[in-house]
Amino acid sequence: PPKRLEGIDKNVWVEFVQLVLDTKAVNLGQGFPDFFPPDYVTKGLVDAAQNSGPLTNQYTRGFGHPRLIAAISKVYNKFLGRELDPAKEVLITVGAYGSLFCSMMGLVEHGDEVIIIEPYFDCYEPMVKMAGGTPVFIPLRLRDSGSNVLSSADFYLDPAELASKFTSKTKAIVVNTPNNPLGKVYRREELQMIADLCIKHDVVCLSDEVYEHMTYNDAEHIRIATLPGMWERTITIGSAGKTFSVTGWKLGWSIGPSYLLKHLQTVHQNCIYTCPTPIQEAVARGFELEFNRINSEECYFKALAEELKPKRDNMARILTEVGFKPVIPEGGYFMLAEISNMKVDLSSEDPDQPYDYKFVKWMTKNKGLATIPNSAFYSADHKPLAEKFIRFCFIKEDSTLAQAEKIIKDWK
Ligand code: PMP
Numbered sequence: 277p278p279k280r281l282e283g284i285d286k287n288v289w290v291e292f293v294q295l296v297l298d299t300k301a302v303n304l305g306q307g308f309p310d311f312f313p314p315d316y317v318t319k320g321l322v323d324a325a326q327n328s329g330p331l332t333n334q335y336t337r338g339f340g341h342p343r344l345i346a347a348i349s350k351v352y353n354k355f356l357g358r359e360l361d362p363a364k365e366v367l368i369t370v371g372a373y374g375s376l377f378c379s380m381m382g383l384v385e386h387g388d389e390v391i392i393i394e395p396y397f398d399c400y401e402p403m404v405k406m407a408g409g410t411p412v413f414i415p416l417r418l419r420d421s422g423s424n425v426l427s428s429a430d431f432y433l434d435p436a437e438l439a440s441k442f443t444s445k446t447k448a449i450v451v452n453t454p455n456n457p458l459g460k461v462y463r464r465e466e467l468q469m470i471a472d473l474c475i476k477h478d479v480v481c482l483s484d485e486v487y488e489h490m491t492y493n494d495a496e497h498i499r500i501a502t503l504p505g506m507w508e509r510t511i512t513i514g515s516a517g518k519t520f521s522v523t524g525w526k527l528g529w530s531i532g533p534s535y536l537l538k539h540l541q542t543v544h545q546n547c548i549y550t551c552p553t554p555i556q557e558a559v560a561r562g563f564e565l566e567f568n569r570i571n572s573e574e575c576y577f578k579a580l581a582e583e584l585k586p587k588r589d590n591m592a593r594i595l596t597e598v599g600f601k602p603v604i605p606e607g608g609y610f611m612l613a614e615i616s617n618m619k620v621d622l623s624s625e626d627p628d629q630p631y632d633y634k635f636v637k638w639m640t641k642n643k644g645l646a647t648i649p650n651s652a653f654y655s656a657d658h659k660p661l662a663e664k665f666i667r668f669c670f671i672k673e674d675s676t677l678a679q680a681e682k683i684i685k686d687w688k
C-alpha cells in the first residue's frame with residue numbers, strides 16, 4: 277500500500293458492525309436511531325423524487341443544490357449571527373465525514389501538525405495522516421468533582437497542557453462539541469481558551485458540531501465560529517444524518533469563510549463532485565420547514581433532545597443497577613460507562629487488545645448486548661487512559677432499551 281495508508285487499515289466500525297451482524301446482539305453500538313425520522317422527512321424524499329420535476333433525479337450544482345444551500349444559509353445566518361454567501365461559504369458533502377475529509381485534504385500540508393482532543397471521533401486521526409499531517413493528541417483530564425456520579429463536565433482541557441501543544445507547525449485543531457463518545461458540551465470559557473490559542477498561533481479550527489441540537493439540562497451549544505476573531509479561521513461542520521435522524525442519507529455540510537472553503541471545494545469537485553440531488557432536495561425542505569417553526573417546541577431541533585433526555589436518564593439508571601458507572605452526558609446520544617466493577621472472565625478473548633475491546637466482544641457474544649470500546653477514540657499511546665470505559669448509544673426505541681435492561685438485570 278502507499279505510505280499514507282500505513283497503519284490505518286483497521287477500523288472500529290468495520291469490526292464492530294460485523295460483530296453485530298454475526299451475533300444479532302441488541303445493538304447499542306454504532307450510533308443511529310432505530311426509529312423513523314419525522315414523517316414529513318421521508319415523505320419529502322419520495323415527493324422530491326416524484327413530484328418536483330425530472331431534473332431532481334439528475335446531477336445538481338456540485339458544491340450544493342441551490343435550494344439546500346439557500347435553506348442552510350437561512351438557518352445558519354441565525355445560528356452564526358451573520359449573512360452567509362450560500363455559493364461561497366457553504367459546501368454540501370457526503371456526510372460530515374465528507375466535510376472532515378475535504379477540510380483535511382484542502383487545508384493540511386505535508387509536515388503540518390493537527391491538534392486532536394481525546395476522546396475524538398476516530399476518523400480524525402487517519403484523515404490527518406492521509407493528508408500528510410501529524411496528529412498531536414491531548415486527552416481531556418478527569419477532575420474529582422466530589423460526587424459519586426460522573427458527568428461529562430468532569431472532563432476538562434488543562435490550559436497549560438493545551439498551550440504546550442501549539443507549535444510553529446500547528447495548522448489546525450479539531451474541536452467536537454457536543455463530543456462523541458463522551459457527551460461533553462464545551463462551555464464558553466473553554467472555547468474562548470481554544471480560540472485565544474488559535475488566534476495567537478494563526479491556527480484553523482475544524483469544529484465538528486454534528487450533535488449541535490442535542491444538549492440536555494442547562495448545557496448550551498456554543499459555536500466557536502461566533503467568538504470574536506474566529507469566523508475567519510473556523511470551518512463549522514454539520515450532518516443531516518444527526519439533525520434529521522437519517523444517518524443512512526449521508527449528507528453533511530461545511531460552513532466557513534470563502535478563502536478557506538474554496539480549498540475544500542477543490543477537493544470535493546475532484547473526488548465526489550456532487551451529492552445525491554433528491555436527498556439534498558428533501559433536506560432543503562426539512563430545513564425550510566424547521567426554520568419556519570424554529571422557536572416552537574415542535575421544531576425537531578428541540579423536540580429530538582426532549583425525546584432523548586428521558587432515554588439518557590433511563591440508560592443511566594439501567595447501567596447503574598448492575599454496577600456499570602455511567603458518565604452522564606451533557607449532549608449527544610452516547611453514554612460512556614466505567615466497567616471496572618464488572619467481574620467477567622475475558623480469557624477467551626485475544627489478549628493482544630485493549631481491555632475494553634475484549635470486554636465489548638465478550639459481552640456482545642455472551643450477553644447479546646453490543647456496545648463500542650472507548651479506547652477506539654484514543655491514540656495508541658493514550659489507550660490505557662480509556663480502556664476501563666465502554667460506549668452505549670441511547671437513541672433507541674424504549675423497547676430496545678428494555679431489551680438491554682433485561683440482559684443487564686439477568687447479568688448475575
Ligand atoms: N463527526 C462525529 C462526531 C460523528 O459522531 C459522526 C457520526 N457518524 C460524524 C462526524 C460523521 O457523520 P456523517 O454520518 O454525517 O458522515
Ligand code: GLN
Nearest residue numbers: 289305306307308397456
Ligand atoms: N457516528 C456514529 C458513531 O459514532 C457512526 C460512525 C460510523 O459508523 N462510522 O457510532
